[in-house]
Every structure is written in structure tokens, then in C-alpha cells.
Amino acid sequence: MSEFVRNVRLWFAPQEIRQEGRTPDYRFSLANERTFLAWLRTALALIGGGFAVDQFLPDLPWAWRVGLALALLGSGVLCSLRAVNHWVRCERAMRRGEDLPATRFPALLGIAVAVVAVAMVVVVLVGWEG
Amino acid sequence: MNGPPPPRDPGLQPERTRLAWRRTTLSNTVAAVLAVKTALHTRTAAGFAVVAMCALLWLAFLTLAHRRIRALATADAGGSPRLTPRHAAAATLCTAALAVCAAALLF
Numbered sequence: 001m002s003e004f005v006r007n008v009r010l011w012f013a014p015q016e017i018r019q020e021g022r023t024p025d026y027r028f029s030l031a032n033e034r035t036f037l038a039w040l041r042t043a044l045a046l047i048g049g050g051f052a053v054d055q056f057l058p059d060l061p062w063a064w065r066v067g068l069a070l071a072l073l074g075s076g077v078l079c080s081l082r083a084v085n086h087w088v089r090c091e092r093a094m095r096r097g098e099d100l101p102a103t104r105f106p107a108l109l110g111i112a113v114a115v116v117a118v119a120m121v122v123v124v125l126v127g128w129e130g
Numbered sequence: 131m132n133g134p135p136p137p138r139d140p141g142l143q144p145e146r147t148r149l150a151w152r153r154t155t156l157s158n159t160v161a162a163v164l165a166v167k168t169a170l171h172t173r174t175a176a177g178f179a180v181v182a183m184c185a186l187l188w189l190a191f192l193t194l195a196h197r198r199i200r201a202l203a204t205a206d207a208g209g210s211p212r213l214t215p216r217h218a219a220a221a222t223l224c225t226a227a228l229a230v231c232a233a234a235l236l237f
Contacts, residue, residue, distance in 0.1 A: 010215055011215045011216065011218065011219035011222075012215065012216055012219060013215065026143070026212070027141070027143045029212045029213070030143045030144065030146070030147045031143070033147055033150070033212075033213045033218075034146060034147055034150045036213075036218060037147075037150040037151060037153070037154045038150070040154050040157075040221060040222065040225055041153060041154050041157045043225050043226075043229075044154070044157040044158055044160070044161050044225060044228075045157065047161050047225070047228055047229045047232055048157070048160055048161045048164055050229070050232050050233075051161065051164035051165060051167075051168055051232055051235075052164065054168060054232075054235070054236055055164065055167060055168055055171065066236050066237075069232075069233075069236055070233060070236065073229045073232050073233050074229075076225070076226075076229045077225075077226045077229045077230070080222045080225040080226045080229075081222060081226060083222060084215075084218045084219055084221075084222040087213075087215075087218055088215055088218075091215075
């Protein structure tokens with residue numbers, strides 16, 4: 001957790017990250033930036049999914065609708081925060097010449113999306129019966 | 131014997147990064163449009179206030195993307211300015227705040 005707090009400080013202190021190690025190849029930095037943007041798009045897609053659940057499933061019980069929407073929106077927030085954190089960690093690892101940070105976030109996100117999808121299937125089936 | 135090293139050819143990397151910013155802005159636009167649709171559905175004053183906030187966040191992200199694209203376009207071949215953590219954090223905050231606005235629109 002203290003590692004995370006240190007990273008958060010780095011988000012707002014560009015000069016500190018520049019003092020570390022050697023400047024990596026420009027192209028690698030740009031590739032890292034594109035990965036960051038791809039994760040940001042994933043977060044935006046999750047947020048859009050939250051809006052869509054709220055808007056396009058009006059027949060759902062209120063609790064299910066709001067619960068699903070909040071789960072999607074929460075994972076969107078998590079995804080965007082993790083995007084910038086992972087970007088900082090990768091940038092620093094490249095400067096220090098270390099291995100890129102290993103992460104289990106993609107697996108967790110994949111499982112979360114699968115759970116939401118199964119919940120949607122259940123909700124739609126139950127909704128049709130009810 | 132050897133001259134100075136030739137300037138590095140950045141290839142298509144800046145352009146690809148530019149397009150990635152464009153795609154992300156587009157995703158942001160879709161989310162903002164969905165927010166407008168939600169507010170039009172509920173039609174409350176609070177809803178429209180939240181949508182105005184969403185519009186401001188979208189504008190902020192557009193500005194961030196535009197500034198980054200300008201920086202990538204005007205840089206010389208040797209070394210383009212890198213993305214600063216502050217810029218990245220600002221883009222992230224726009225996204226996270228949009229999600230908070232969405233959660234506010236649910237109620």
C-alpha cells in the first residue's frame with residue numbers, strides 16, 4: 001500500500017520520475033502511453049456499460065439495475081486509476097532497466113466482466129419469466 | 131571517421147499515439163452522450179446539473195488530448211516531449227469523475 005502511495009505522489013511530480021535512471025527509448029515511452037490510453041478506453045467502456053444498464057434495462061428490479069450499474073461504474077473507476085498507476089510503474093521500470101511490473105489485474109478484470117455477464121444472463125432470463 | 135549519428139526516425143509511433151488519443155476522446159464522447167440521454171430520461175434539475183458537469187469533464191479531456199496531439203505533432207524527430215505523469219493523472223481524473231457523475235445520475 002505504501003508503494004501505491006509513493007506512486008500516487010509520482011503522478012503529480014514529473015520531475016521526480018525524470019531523475020531516476022536513464023531516459024528510455026522514445027518509442028518505448030510512446031508504446032507505454034498507448035497502453036495507458038487503451039486501459040483508459042476500457043475504463044470508459046465500463047462506464048458506458050453502467051449508463052447502458054441503467055438506461056436500456058428499465059424493466060429490471062431497481063436493486064438489480066442499480067447494483068449492476070454501480071458494479072460497472074466502480075470497475076471503471078478502478079480501471080482508470082490502475083491505468084495511470086501501471087503507466088508510472090512501467091515508465092520507472094524502463095528507466096531503471098528493470099523487468100516490467102507483473103500484474104494480475106487483467107485476469108481479475110476478465111473474471112469480473114465474466115461475472116457481470118453471467119449476472120446479466122440470469123437477470124434477463126428471470127425478467128422474461130416474471 | 132564516423133559522422134554524427136543520424137537523427138532517429140520516429141516512424142509512425144507519434145502518429146499511432148495521436149490516433150490513440152483520438153480514439154480515447156471518442157470513447158469519452160460516447161460516455162458523455164449516454165449521460166445526456168440518461169438526464170433527458172429523468173428530466174430533473176439535479177440531473178441536468180450533473181450532465182453539465184459531464185460536459186465540462188468531456189471538454190477538459192478534449193483539451194488534454196488536443197494539447198498532447200499538438201505536442202506530438204510539433205516535436206522534431208530527435209525527441210518528442212514525453213507524456214508527463216501530471217497529464218496522465220489529469221486524463222485519469224476526468225475518466226474517474228465521469229464515473230462518479232454516472233453514479234450520481236443513478237439516483
